[in-house]
Structure formats: structure tokens, C-alpha cells
Amino acid sequence: MGIRLVVAVPHDSYIRPGVGDLLTLRIAPHYPATPIMLINDDASLAYATFETAKILKALDISVIDFELIDLDTPVIDDVDAPF
Numbered sequence: 001m002g003i004r005l006v007v008a009v010p011h012d013s014y015i016r017p018g019v020g021d022l023l024t025l026r027i028a029p030h031y032p033a034t035p036i037m038l039i040n041d042d043a044s045l046a047y048a049t050f051e052t053a054k055i056l057k058a059l060d061i062s063v064i065d066f067e068l069i070d071l072d073t074p075v076i077d078d079v080d081a082p083f
Helices: 019-030 053-058
Strands: 006-008 036-039
Touching: 006 019, 019 036, 036 053
Parallel strands: 006 036
Antiparallel strands: none
């Protein structure tokens, strides 16, 4: 059993309160209703609005399927309108 989580790897300067919160707000529309955790390249540092220590300790970044997103590109809504 696991959890669904967005793991983002920004520049280290974003892995802290303030700018990290702003970055997660920009990432959130791409992954609605999914928790977001920011980590550095070797997963030794993390920031999120939730406790990260246990998740970071168990995280194996070698098995994560990363994808590159452009935060300046609008999110494509692929859900059909309900009418």
C-alpha cells in the first residue's frame, strides 16, 4: 500500500517555506487534489505543508517516473464538460 504524491525537484533555493509555498501553488493546478513535496536532487532535503521526514526516509527516487512540466503553460483540462 502506498500514497499518491507529487514529488517535485526544483532548485534547492525553493525547498523552504515562503518560496516553496508559492511554487507548490503553481504546481497544484497540474496535479489537482494531490499533495506536493519538494525535494532536492539526492532526496536529502524536503519541504511540504505536511510532515516529510518519514516519507523522505522511505522514498526511493530511482523508481519514480518523473515528468517535466512547464509552469508557464496553462493546464490542459481534459475532462469533458458535464453538459
